[in-house]
Amino acid sequence: MPNVRPYLFTDLTLSICSKCLRKTEAKVIEENGNVYMVKTCFRHGREKVLLSDDPKYYRWCREFIKPSEMPLRWNTPIRYGCPYDCGLCPDHEQHSCLTLVEITERCNLRCPVCYADSSPDKGAWRSLETVERMLDAVVENEGEPDVVQISGGEPTIHPDFFAILDIAKRKPIKHLMVNTNGLRIAQDAAFAERLASYMPGFELYLQFDSFEEHALRELRGADLRDVRRKAIERLNELNISTTLVVTLKKGLNDGEVGRIIRYALEQRSVRGVTFQPIQAAGRVEQYDPAMNRLTLSEVRRAIIEQSGVFTERDMIPVPCHPDALAMGYALKLGGQVIPLTRLIEPHVLLEGERSTIVFERDPELKSQLFRLFSTNHSPASSALSLKQLLCCLPYAAVPEKLSYDNVFRVLIMQFMDTYNFDVRSVKKSCVHIAQPDGRIIPFDTYNLFYRDEAQQERLEQIRREIDAFHGG
Numbered sequence: 001m002p003n004v005r006p007y008l009f010t011d012l013t014l015s016i017c018s019k020c021l022r023k024t025e026a027k028v029i030e031e032n033g034n035v036y037m038v039k040t041c042f043r044h045g046r047e048k049v050l051l052s053d054d055p056k057y058y059r060w061c062r063e064f065i066k067p068s069e070m071p072l073r074w075n076t077p078i079r080y081g082c083p084y085d086c087g088l089c090p091d092h093e094q095h096s097c098l099t100l101v102e103i104t105e106r107c108n109l110r111c112p113v114c115y116a117d118s119s120p121d122k123g124a125w126r127s128l129e130t131v132e133r134m135l136d137a138v139v140e141n142e143g144e145p146d147v148v149q150i151s152g153g154e155p156t157i158h159p160d161f162f163a164i165l166d167i168a169k170r171k172p173i174k175h176l177m178v179n180t181n182g183l184r185i186a187q188d189a190a191f192a193e194r195l196a197s198y199m200p201g202f203e204l205y206l207q208f209d210s211f212e213e214h215a216l217r218e219l220r221g222a223d224l225r226d227v228r229r230k231a232i233e234r235l236n237e238l239n240i241s242t243t244l245v246v247t248l249k250k251g252l253n254d255g256e257v258g259r260i261i262r263y264a265l266e267q268r269s270v271r272g273v274t275f276q277p278i279q280a281a282g283r284v285e286q287y288d289p290a291m292n293r294l295t296l297s298e299v300r301r302a303i304i305e306q307s308g309v310f311t312e313r314d315m316i317p318v319p320c321h322p323d324a325l326a327m328g329y330a331l332k333l334g335g336q337v338i339p340l341t342r343l344i345e346p347h348v349l350l351e352g353e354r355s356t357i358v359f360e361r362d363p364e365l366k367s368q369l370f371r372l373f374s375t376n377h378s379p380a381s382s383a384l385s386l387k388q389l390l391c392c393l394p395y396a397a398v399p400e401k402l403s404y405d406n407v408f409r410v411l412i413m414q415f416m417d418t419y420n421f422d423v424r425s426v427k428k429s430c431v432h433i434a435q436p437d438g439r440i441i442p443f444d445t446y447n448l449f450y451r452d453e454a455q456q457e458r459l460e461q462i463r464r465e466i467d468a469f470h471g472g
Helices: 055-064 128-142 161-170 183-187 189-196 213-220 225-238 254-265 296-307 346-351 363-373 379-389 443-450 453-469
Strands: 008-016 023-031 034-041 045-052 098-102 147-151 175-180 202-207 242-248 270-277 325-333 336-339 407-413 431-434 440-442
Touching (some): 008 034, 034 055, 055 296, 098 128, 128 431, 147 161, 161 175, 175 183, 183 225, 189 225, 202 225, 242 254, 254 270, 270 296, 296 407, 431 443, 443 453
Parallel strands (some): 098 431, 147 175, 202 242
Antiparallel strands (some): 008 023, 325 336, 325 407
């Protein structure tokens, strides 16, 4: 009788060693109800990393794969292989759904957790000319970029902040966002009022990690509860579209997931919540990847169990990058919250097939939504409008009878680090960072290989080894 391995071998991919960043072969296995990546570096040995605690959901993600959407141009050639050629190189499999334009490394906080390693004493301001060059590179890649996020550091402290927004609004960008910790909004009423002038097609990506002092001090180094309250009050008064962004750490604030969603639903200005488990990159204090890592499936379960709104059928993989993104969409109507994602199967998102919309479970909901989504009184137009709405993008199509105020979405965005890095998956990354030299680099790889001089020197060493191996 042959011996049987204690796991199920399901896939083979490439990863990187968490110590030297050189590529390694990696198995994906199911064992004891979990999905793991197992990889071996010939210099540093074996690593076993948790990818998911829900094999069923992990396999379900494969049903949400769609044909890749390419940018209009490529920015770098293929020479060393992924992830050493960023980007975007012709081997990448997804255009930029969201592009960050970082206008400074400086910040008015020094958060213990910061993928950009920003602080009050770090970095300089990028000039208007440099920022416009970066925006133009995004436009050249995308034509009409879906979402551009002005980021940092803390972008609102840039001395030319509003001039940058003016430049961005002149570009053919569908939806403009600003990534902020909210301090300037809470402290300066005139600043917030000026932000309102950029509506519509404008949104704030507001840091909102916890209601608890101890959690905020561990993640942000300060008790920001009063700042958050004042910022939200001001944004509600002005009805500036806002997404609450939650950095999650296991055992610290993952028990607040449902409370944050329910709070967000009560706020006039809030259009949704994005949950981002910590990426082990940049400055990460009091964080052990083996103990504190949260997987997408764990966050998804917390939303389902804690929110009282979203069920198993509501939190689905996002087709452009199903390994890293999951979403739930809802409409806020007359004091009710109506989840929408439960009404569809993967083919609606991938092909727009109206036959798979499961209205039959609720005839009254069928009638209500049909009236909202039908543009020319046909089932086909209703299905198409629903497909357009159910997208991870914040500007997704809203029926004429509604406004963006009626939209509410929950998104899980998990970025890879050196431990769970998967070359197969990173090729589908759709969140990218623009560079002054015209490159557009995936968020995951930028924070591991390209952000600072030490990372780039390590990358150059790997490249030299590859050249030497090939006699280059």
